[in-house]
Amino acid sequence: MDLQLVSLEIGACLLGIMVLLVDLWTPAERKAQLGWWVAGGLVGVFCYSFTIFDQGTGTGATGYVKDSLAVYFQGYFVLSAVLVVLLTQSYAARIRSGISELYAFTCFALAGMSFAAGANSLVLLFVAVELITITFYVLTSFERHRLRSLEAGIKYLILGAASSAIMVFGIALIYGSTGALDFHGVARAANGLNDDSMMLLYQLGVLMTLGGLFFKLAAVPFQLWVPDVYQGAPTPVTTFLSTGSKAAGIVLILRLLADACPPLLGEAWLRQLLALMAAATILYGSLCALRQRNLKRLLGYSSIASAGFVLLGLVTLSDQGAQAVLFYLTAYVFGVVGAFTVISVVSEESSDEDISTLANLHQRSPLMATVLTLSIISLAGVPPLAGFMGKFALLRAAIDSVAVHPVMPWVIGAALVGVVISFYYYFTVIREIFWGKGRFWAEEAPSTEPLLCPRAAEVVLLTCLFGLIGLGLFPEPILFIAGEATEYLFSAN
Amino acid sequence: MTIGLEHYLIVSVVLFCLGLLGVIIRRNLIVMYMGLELMLNAANLALVAFSHFRDNLDGQVMVFFIITVAAAEVAVGLALIVALYRKRQTNDVTDLTSMKL
Numbered sequence: 001m002d003l004q005l006v007s008l009e010i011g012a013c014l015l016g017i018m019v020l021l022v023d024l025w026t027p028a029e030r031k032a033q034l035g036w037w038v039a040g041g042l043v044g045v046f047c048y049s050f051t052i053f054d055q056g057t058g059t060g061a062t063g064y065v066k067d068s069l070a071v072y073f074q075g076y077f078v079l080s081a082v083l084v085v086l087l088t089q090s091y092a093a094r095i096r097s098g099i100s101e102l103y104a105f106t107c108f109a110l111a112g113m114s115f116a117a118g119a120n121s122l123v124l125l126f127v128a129v130e131l132i133t134i135t136f137y138v139l140t141s142f143e144r145h146r147l148r149s150l151e152a153g154i155k156y157l158i159l160g161a162a163s164s165a166i167m168v169f170g171i172a173l174i175y176g177s178t179g180a181l182d183f184h185g186v187a188r189a190a191n192g193l194n195d196d197s198m199m200l201l202y203q204l205g206v207l208m209t210l211g212g213l214f215f216k217l218a219a220v221p222f223q224l225w226v227p228d229v230y231q232g233a234p235t236p237v238t239t240f241l242s243t244g245s246k247a248a249g250i251v252l253i254l255r256l257l258a259d260a261c262p263p264l265l266g267e268a269w270l271r272q273l274l275a276l277m278a279a280a281t282i283l284y285g286s287l288c289a290l291r292q293r294n295l296k297r298l299l300g301y302s303s304i305a306s307a308g309f310v311l312l313g314l315v316t317l318s319d320q321g322a323q324a325v326l327f328y329l330t331a332y333v334f335g336v337v338g339a340f341t342v343i344s345v346v347s348e349e350s351s352d353e354d355i356s357t358l359a360n361l362h363q364r365s366p367l368m369a370t371v372l373t374l375s376i377i378s379l380a381g382v383p384p385l386a387g388f389m390g391k392f393a394l395l396r397a398a399i400d401s402v403a404v405h406p407v408m409p410w411v412i413g414a415a416l417v418g419v420v421i422s423f424y425y426y427f428t429v430i431r432e433i434f435w436g437k438g439r440f441w442a443e444e445a446p447s448t449e450p451l452l453c454p455r456a457a458e459v460v461l462l463t464c465l466f467g468l469i470g471l472g473l474f475p476e477p478i479l480f481i482a483g484e485a486t487e488y489l490f491s492a493n
Numbered sequence: 494m495t496i497g498l499e500h501y502l503i504v505s506v507v508l509f510c511l512g513l514l515g516v517i518i519r520r521n522l523i524v525m526y527m528g529l530e531l532m533l534n535a536a537n538l539a540l541v542a543f544s545h546f547r548d549n550l551d552g553q554v555m556v557f558f559i560i561t562v563a564a565a566e567v568a569v570g571l572a573l574i575v576a577l578y579r580k581r582q583t584n585d586v587t588d589l590t591s592m593k594l
Contacts (some may be wrong), residue, residue: 127558150577151589165512165536168532169536172552228592231592
């Protein structure tokens with residue numbers, strides 16, 4: 001296998017190891033500054049790996065492909081990893097044990113994610129998922145002096161390990177019924193299956209494998225871990241969970257469905273199952289977010305709802321739906337990172353994550369208030385921001401597929417209801433920024449002292465601002481690249 | 494009686510269900526973790542059995558990956574459980590209640 005093909009993954013791992021080494025010779029007060037180097041290094045490694053793709057050494061090795069879909073997602077993962085590293089740097093004051101390890105683990109998780117982006121066999125699918133998940137067990141419980149962080153880590157550990165055990169059993173069943181582990185071999189063998197019991201085994205295997213991946217995506221009924229883990233994990237880790245880890249699940253589901261399950265794509269039950277999950281996920285996320293006062297839990301439920309929207313694109317099982325999913329994710333990353341960065345800075349100052357800590361933010365820090373407001377508006381899906389274009393593309397793909405899917409109108413209806421409900425809780429946050437009265441039991445009025453934003457967080461916020469407005473006003477370039485990446489994904493079958 | 498593929502699969506499914514039951518019913522973290530290992534090993538058994546009866550070695554290679562990953566998972570998992578025990582002197586999941594609605 002050509003090692004240059006995996007230069008991004010090798011580069012990310014080496015960068016992680018290098019940070020750990022450099023850490024030994026760095027004075028304690030300057031350790032956080034390593035974040036700039038890690039972020040720069042990740043961008044450099046990605047640019048180098050991008051040139052490999054251009055030379056056309058694309059496909060060839062078994063088990064791993066570097067096609068345009070893989071490169072799109074790798075770019076996405078590097079973007080979110082860079083933003084998360086910078087966010088981590090502004091969070092450094094609260095990490096008691098080893099900020100460099102946090103950088104290193106982010107790099108290792110990134111390596112797992114970019115393997116996932118190019119996975120073309122069940123073996124690499126499993127190894128990539130586990131590389132991401134095990135890294136996140138450590139990351140989630142990184143502040144182990146805080147009980148909540150530890151508890152979040154243990155909950156994620158038990159549920160994550162159970163879901164990967166189910167996924168592994170599913171892989172064993174797929175292998176047993178088809179005798180192959182690479183996606184195309186599985187598809188070829190499955191097309192030729194004429195034995196009913198073998199077909200049943202194959203279908204069961206695919207469902208169990210998808211179950212393990214839906215866990216990463218946090219789709220109902222695999223969403224139970226989300227609120228607690230999102231609340232307990234350090235904020236940069238929560239951000240990476242909701243951007244990187246979720247997208248890794250999505251790219252694997254896309255590849256598994258498109259490459260390994262052609263015989264199932266025409267089946268009505270698969271579409272109905274996905275449609276039911278999409279509707280349930282959107283409604284569950286939106287309804288549970290309604291009464292949340294903790295900002296991180298609120299965003300956790302909102303991330304379940306947006307997983308439902310991603311499923312809405314997947315239900316169509318079409319190239320157009322996949323394109324919309326890719327664009328939606330890119331728009332989503334700016335909104336989520338922007339919101340979590342502001343929450344991270346505000347909750348550090350007040351050591352609380354209650355929604356009332358946002359009171360008077362527009363006076364205390366106009367930049368943070370602006371970015372948080374725009375992020376929330378974008379997540380809610382109000383034009384002309386990025387999130388609106390994402391939801392619009394998804395709904396259009398869904399509406400276009402109504403003719404093929406009899407259940408589609410119901411799912412679209414559920415999605416619209418979800419959007420309306422989500423306006424309520426998103427605008428609660430905005431109301432709190434501009435008209436918040438602080439805690440109702442507090443004696444004194446909320447503070448109006450200026451709130452300083454660390455330099456690294458400022459860079460993240462400006463990037464998000466740029467991305468939210470840029471993608472909202474000029475979505476064509478990214479839509480075009482997403483279209484290139486998903487061309488022939490489903491229609492090739 | 495010759496032992497065929499179905500016998501291996503029955504054992505494997507029984508192991509898997511026992512493991513899953515252990516994770517769902519038991520409340521002790523260590524026992525739940527044992528249940529998880531049982532589920533992984535049920536998958537290993539199925540893979541090896543399929544591999545043998547299909548005369549195809551891919552499945553056995555996959556088993557090596559699963560064993561390695563399971564070892565990494567145990568290392569991280571037990572470390573977490575020990576850290577929790579130091580903090581709370583408990584390894585019962587019903588005590589993990591610091592975060593509620």
